[in-house]
Amino acid sequence: MDILFTGLLLGGTYALIAMGLNLQYGMARIMNLANGEVLVAGGFGAFWFWTTSQVSPLLTVFVVAPLAFALNWLIYVVILRPLVKRAKSRGQLETDAILTTFGLSFVAVGVMLAVFGGDYFSYSYLARPVHFVGDTYGLNRVVAFVSAVILCGALWLWLYNSRAGMSVRAIAVAPDSARLVGINVPRLSALAFALGGAITAMGGALVSMFLTLDASTGVIFTLKALIIVIMGGVGDIRGTVVAALLLGVLETFVARIIDPGLTLAAAYLLFVLILLLRPQGLLGKSRS
Amino acid sequence: MTRTEIQQVALAAALLAAAACLPFVSDAYLLSIGVTIAMYTVLATSWALFSGPTHYISLATAAFFGIGTYVTGMGIEHLPYWLLLPIAGLIGAVLAALVGIATLRLSGVYFVIFTLGLAELVRQIITWFQNISGQKGLYVLTAITEEHIYWQLVGLAALVFLTGWAIWRSRLGFAVRILGDDEEVARHAGINTARVKVLLFMVPGAVAAITGAILAPRYVYIEPSIAFTPMLSFQVVIMALLGGTGRLWGPIVGVIPFTFLWEAISGTFPNQTTLLLGLSFLVIVYLLPKGFVGLMQSARNRVNRREGFA
Amino acid sequence: MTKHILGLATVLAMAAGAVSAQETLTIGAVGPKTGPLAGGAAVTYWPNVQLWAHDINARGGLDVDGTKYMVEIVEYDDQTNPAQTIAAVQRLATQDEADFILPPYSTGLNLAAAPIYDRFGYPQVTSTANTGNVADLSSKFPNLYITLGAADGMVGGLVDVMSAMREAGEIGNTVAMVNVADAFGIELAEAARPAFEEAGFEIVYDTSYPLGTQDISPVVRGAKEAAPDSFVAFSYPPDTFALTEQAIIEDLDVKVFYTAVATAFPAYGGRFGAAADGVMGIGGVNAFDPAFQEYAARHEEVTGAKPDSWASAMVYSTFQIYEQAIEGAGSVDKADVAAFIADNDFETLIGTISWDENNNNAAYWTVGQWQDGVYTGIASTGRDGAVDPILKDGWE
Numbered sequence: 001m002d003i004l005f006t007g008l009l010l011g012g013t014y015a016l017i018a019m020g021l022n023l024q025y026g027m028a029r030i031m032n033l034a035n036g037e038v039l040v041a042g043g044f045g046a047f048w049f050w051t052t053s054q055v056s057p058l059l060t061v062f063v064v065a066p067l068a069f070a071l072n073w074l075i076y077v078v079i080l081r082p083l084v085k086r087a088k089s090r091g092q093l094e095t096d097a098i099l100t101t102f103g104l105s106f107v108a109v110g111v112m113l114a115v116f117g118g119d120y121f122s123y124s125y126l127a128r129p130v131h132f133v134g135d136t137y138g139l140n141r142v143v144a145f146v147s148a149v150i151l152c153g154a155l156w157l158w159l160y161n162s163r164a165g166m167s168v169r170a171i172a173v174a175p176d177s178a179r180l181v182g183i184n185v186p187r188l189s190a191l192a193f194a195l196g197g198a199i200t201a202m203g204g205a206l207v208s209m210f211l212t213l214d215a216s217t218g219v220i221f222t223l224k225a226l227i228i229v230i231m232g233g234v235g236d237i238r239g240t241v242v243a244a245l246l247l248g249v250l251e252t253f254v255a256r257i258i259d260p261g262l263t264l265a266a267a268y269l270l271f272v273l274i275l276l277l278r279p280q281g282l283l284g285k286s287r288s
Numbered sequence: 289m290t291r292t293e294i295q296q297v298a299l300a301a302a303l304l305a306a307a308a309c310l311p312f313v314s315d316a317y318l319l320s321i322g323v324t325i326a327m328y329t330v331l332a333t334s335w336a337l338f339s340g341p342t343h344y345i346s347l348a349t350a351a352f353f354g355i356g357t358y359v360t361g362m363g364i365e366h367l368p369y370w371l372l373l374p375i376a377g378l379i380g381a382v383l384a385a386l387v388g389i390a391t392l393r394l395s396g397v398y399f400v401i402f403t404l405g406l407a408e409l410v411r412q413i414i415t416w417f418q419n420i421s422g423q424k425g426l427y428v429l430t431a432i433t434e435e436h437i438y439w440q441l442v443g444l445a446a447l448v449f450l451t452g453w454a455i456w457r458s459r460l461g462f463a464v465r466i467l468g469d470d471e472e473v474a475r476h477a478g479i480n481t482a483r484v485k486v487l488l489f490m491v492p493g494a495v496a497a498i499t500g501a502i503l504a505p506r507y508v509y510i511e512p513s514i515a516f517t518p519m520l521s522f523q524v525v526i527m528a529l530l531g532g533t534g535r536l537w538g539p540i541v542g543v544i545p546f547t548f549l550w551e552a553i554s555g556t557f558p559n560q561t562t563l564l565l566g567l568s569f570l571v572i573v574y575l576l577p578k579g580f581v582g583l584m585q586s587a588r589n590r591v592n593r594r595e596g597f598a
Numbered sequence: 599m600t601k602h603i604l605g606l607a608t609v610l611a612m613a614a615g616a617v618s619a620q621e622t623l624t625i626g627a628v629g630p631k632t633g634p635l636a637g638g639a640a641v642t643y644w645p646n647v648q649l650w651a652h653d654i655n656a657r658g659g660l661d662v663d664g665t666k667y668m669v670e671i672v673e674y675d676d677q678t679n680p681a682q683t684i685a686a687v688q689r690l691a692t693q694d695e696a697d698f699i700l701p702p703y704s705t706g707l708n709l710a711a712a713p714i715y716d717r718f719g720y721p722q723v724t725s726t727a728n729t730g731n732v733a734d735l736s737s738k739f740p741n742l743y744i745t746l747g748a749a750d751g752m753v754g755g756l757v758d759v760m761s762a763m764r765e766a767g768e769i770g771n772t773v774a775m776v777n778v779a780d781a782f783g784i785e786l787a788e789a790a791r792p793a794f795e796e797a798g799f800e801i802v803y804d805t806s807y808p809l810g811t812q813d814i815s816p817v818v819r820g821a822k823e824a825a826p827d828s829f830v831a832f833s834y835p836p837d838t839f840a841l842t843e844q845a846i847i848e849d850l851d852v853k854v855f856y857t858a859v860a861t862a863f864p865a866y867g868g869r870f871g872a873a874a875d876g877v878m879g880i881g882g883v884n885a886f887d888p889a890f891q892e893y894a895a896r897h898e899e900v901t902g903a904k905p906d907s908w909a910s911a912m913v914y915s916t917f918q919i920y921e922q923a924i925e926g927a928g929s930v931d932k933a934d935v936a937a938f939i940a941d942n943d944f945e946t947l948i949g950t951i952s953w954d955e956n957n958n959n960a961a962y963w964t965v966g967q968w969q970d971g972v973y974t975g976i977a978s979t980g981r982d983g984a985v986d987p988i989l990k991d992g993w994e
Contacts, residue, residue, distance in 0.1 A: 002819065003816075006813070006815055006816065006819075009813075010812065010813040013812065013813070014812075031397065079570070082574070083573075086577070091343060091396050094345075094396065094397050094400070095345055095529075096573055096577070098345065098400065099525070099526065099529065099569060099572075099573045100569070100570060100573050102522055102526075102569060103565075103566045103567070103568075103569025103570040103572075103573065104566060104570070105566070106562050106563065106565050106566025106567075106569060107562075107563055107566035107567055107570070108566075109562050109563075109566075109632055110560055110561075110562040110563025110564070110566060110632075111563060113559075113562065113563075113631065113632060113636075114559075114560070114563070117640060118631060118632075118636045118637060118639065118640030118644075119637065119640045119641055119865075119903070120637045120641075120835060120836070120839075120860075120863075120865060122839055122865045122866075122868075122869050123869055124843065124869045124870060127843045127846055127847060128847070129846075129847045129848070129849065136847060136848055136849070137815075137847070138815070138843070138844065138847040139847075141815075210840070210843065211812060211836070211840070212835065212836040212839045212840065214636065214637035214640075215632070215636065215637075216632050216633055216634065216636045216637065217637075217836075219518065220810050223404065223405070223408065223518075224812075226401050226404070227401070227405060230398060230401050248813075251813065252813065252816055255807070255813075255816035255817065255820075256816045256819070256820060259416070259805060259806075260776075260805050260806065260807040260808075260811070260816060260817050260820070261415075261416045261419055261420070261779050261805065261806040261807060261808060262412075262416055263807065263808060263811060264408070264412045264808040264810065264811070265409060265412035265413050265416060265808075268405050268408055268409035268412065269409065271402075271405055272390075272402065272405065272409065275391070275394060275398055275401075275402055276390055276391070279393075279394050279398055315692050316688055316691065316692055316714075316717065316718075317688045317689055317691070317692035317693055320684060320685050320688040321685070324681070324685065412808055415779045415780065415808065415809075416779060416806070416808070418779075418784060419777075419779045419784050419787075419806045427709075427731050427734065427735075429734055429735070429738055434713075503681075506680075506681075506684065506710070506713075507680045507681075507706075507709075507710045508709040508710055508712060508713065509705060509706050509709035509710065509729075509781075511705075511706050511780065511781040512780065512781075513634055513678075513706075513780065513809065514679070514680050514706050514710075517679060519677070519679065551685070551689075554674060554675065554682065554685075554686070555674070555689055555693070558631070558672075558673045558674045558675050559631065559673070559675070561631070561632070561675045561677065562631075562632045562675070562677070
């Protein structure tokens with residue numbers, strides 16, 4: 001039982017890490033390899049507000065999100081849109097996006113190093129036990145999980161019940177047809193990208209409550225997020241949630257029952273298996 | 289062989305021979321740059337042999353490279369060094385074949401992510417295995433010097449160029465060319481596209497593993513975080529694309545300037561190395577989308593057109 | 599080219615008897631500013647490079663046989679990539695014509711660079727390399743010195759501390775042991791298994807976890823279920839924090855709680871406050887030694903950050919060895935200085951450093967502990983000032 005709950009809590013963390021990338025990759029069609037750096041920047045924001053003025057990370061989120069939104073909007077419009085315009089095929093856009101955002105991730109690491117320094121951002125917040133069905137869990141992880149639920153719920157409502165959300169989903173499925181029915185594709189792509197960045201930064205602020213970050217750790221989160229997004233199915237946030245929870249439970253299960261040394265290996269194995277059996281991802285629709 | 293082909297082969301052989309003379313004329317610093325260039329030439333050229341025609345971006349270089357360093361690291365105490373290189377190549381090729389069979393039917397982007405995850409998976413399994421077997425850090429203490437490593441890499445480069453050239457001339461190369469133009473057409477023409485791709489993918493797999501095995505003595509101490517650094521995969525891609533993948537000599541045109549650029553940046557701006565490297569990545573993607581090869585071709589086309597008008 | 603001309607000009611000037619009052623020594627420093635080890639280097643390595651250069655120049659430079667030499671540091675970021683370390687050391691040796699090169703950071707990067715130091719004859723007095731293979735290494739690289747200590751010594755210190763506590767009837771026999779699955783953690787765990795067994799301890803939980811694990815709670819929970827008397831983790835910085843936090847959350851009831859790298863970081867005490875009290879960690883210093891306290895104050899003043907209470911002092915001490923050897927040899931010639939290092943003992947921040955037959959510093963701190971908000975050494979292989987260990991008494 002504790003395996004299930006611990007796994008779900010970890011899954012919540014993973015959902016926070018991966019949700020933003022799904023919007024960026026699934027909807028805005030940019031595979032953003034600088035995603036982890038945005039997360040680290042969000043985490044730094046939380047660290048900075050907490051250590052300088054004792055502002056709770058849960059409040060910092062509301063500062064970090066609009067900043068990240070604006071920054072990612074700018075990045076999309078200035079740097080990525082020319083690539084989208086230039087691309088003759090989805091494949092070419094993907095290659096260009098991978099290389100550009102990889103370069104961007106370097107730039108981001110360099111900037112963060114200059115601004116934050118290379119030291120760890122380590123602080124303690126809500127590191128208190130919560131007792132639940134006979135076991136104890138970290139309050140900060142529980143809070144992050146609840147935040148993940150709220151965030152994903154809100155995102156889902158927006159995507160499935162608002163006009164803008166519907167249009168964003170339309171771009172994900174068929175960008176060319178979306179244009180034909182009068183959807184402003186460039187604008188909504190930028191919106192999806194910026195929103196994805198904002199969510200990632202919020203996730204960073206939340207996970208920094210219990211994960212120790214430094215300016216160079218972004219790439220670890222990028223990798224994890226990519227795996228979750230691909231596993232869940234690109235362009236479907238429900239898939240990302242399912243994949244994140246599945247991964248969390250699997251890793252916890254392996255750590256408790258088999259050997260903690262194999263958790264990451266098991267995660268990659270699951271990823272490989274899912275790709276082989278369902279290349280479009282758990283909930284993805286096959287695209288030809 | 290036609291006359292031009294003979295000329296080309298002779299030219300390539302002469303250039304390689306000239307490259308092999310570097311240790312006699314250079315100081316240690318230049319030689320270390322030489323090793324870097326030779327290493328990336330080998331990796332990027334073999335990478336382009338596969339990724340050029342198939343348009344699959346492979347990020348598995350680090351996985352194969354890491355396996356190669358581990359073959360040397362684990363084997364050096366038990367087997368003669370010269371035997372380790374073919375063993376590394378063999379393991380690399382077999383693993384590449386397995387990965388290829390499993391994944392090459394995936395569409396492009398899944399393949400990218402899969403290969404990126406592969407390095408991590410292999411690294412995790414090796415670390416775990418080391419942990420349960422209680423193996424301590426791997427030391428590769430040999431009498432192999434920088435010169436030896438350089439010559440081995442130049443030799444390997446010759447082999448890679450030869451392989452690329454042989455593939456180009458063979459039936460496989462014919463299939464590859466059709467595949468590169470249009471996969472549908474290739475399939476209709478009765479080409480077993482999956483088999484062609486797997487065969488091609490084995491080349492960079494084997495070559496990267498051998499490169500790792502060659503370089504292990506240079507690192508003296510092998511640990512997973514060093515052997516499987518994902519940076520390597522990206523650097524190879526960037527350099528190959530900077531040069532251009534359409535020609536066998538394309539990647540090397542990217543490797544040389546990029547290595548010097550990298551040297552210049554990390555030598556001049558030690559505190560902003562990462563930042564400036566990132567910016568140069570961006571510049572390359574924007575200004576040279578088809579690499580130097582593309583640039584030269586469009587320049588030539590322009591000249592030709594002008595001559596046509598004249 | 600300009601450099602050669604300048605060099606020639608200097609020689610001519612000196613020949614003419616116009617000895618300039620001040621010379622400059624170019625000192626190279628290569629370490630990670632980015633990449634996986636950047637976080638540790640930012641705490642332990644780079645501030646000391648800055649502080650050392652500051653200290654020397656503030657006192658008017660190195661006194662080499664009557665001539666004053668100011669030091670000028672040339673830094674390179676190796677991105678935690680041995681290929682870059684190699685390139686940077688080579689660049690320092692041949693392009694920057696560095697007079698001396700400070701040791702790189704971490705075991706892997708030090709060893710990757712060792713052949714280059716060796717080839718150009720630079721002494722390499724390492725401060726952050728921890729290796730079990732000293733005999734082979736020292737015969738191959740005669741200018742390579744290791745000061746940090748070896749895995750069996752580190753583990754031996756811990757086992758001795760715990761044995762003494764057991765003899766005193768303070769702790770029981772059972773140990774839960776976990777390690778990060780990386781060269782460092784594997785080596786320590788490998789040394790610890792037989793050492794614990796020999797001392798009559800029973801390892802009731804023994805597992806590893808991968809570097810970069812994002813949820814350590816299953817490990818702590820597994821350890822807790824084994825109900826050990828002691829908990830020992832050979833961990834790296836992010837997981838040292840995570841293990842401690844999880845132990846607090848789970849209220850892991852042990853009498854000895856030990857984590858490895860980063861336990862001695864000021865951030866550790868800053869983060870856990872009173873809960874850190876009684877936590878043991880790898881390595882240490884004599885925190886009550888006035889020399890260390892003076893160093894710590896200077897460190898904070900010059901670099902704006904506190905030093906950690908283990909490796910920072912080691913790093914600075916090895917830099918002092920360079921400083922004393924250059925002055926002691928009365929020469930800026932690499933070979934003279936290398937010979938001086940080999941033949942002498944050095945009075946450093948952590949005490950006297952002398953070499954055994956493998957160019958190893960045999961006297962080092964093995965275990966430290968947080969006591970009343972201060973991390974200080976409780977066991978060593980021959981350093982003065984160890985305090986008695988205290989029991990870990992809950993997490994409040």
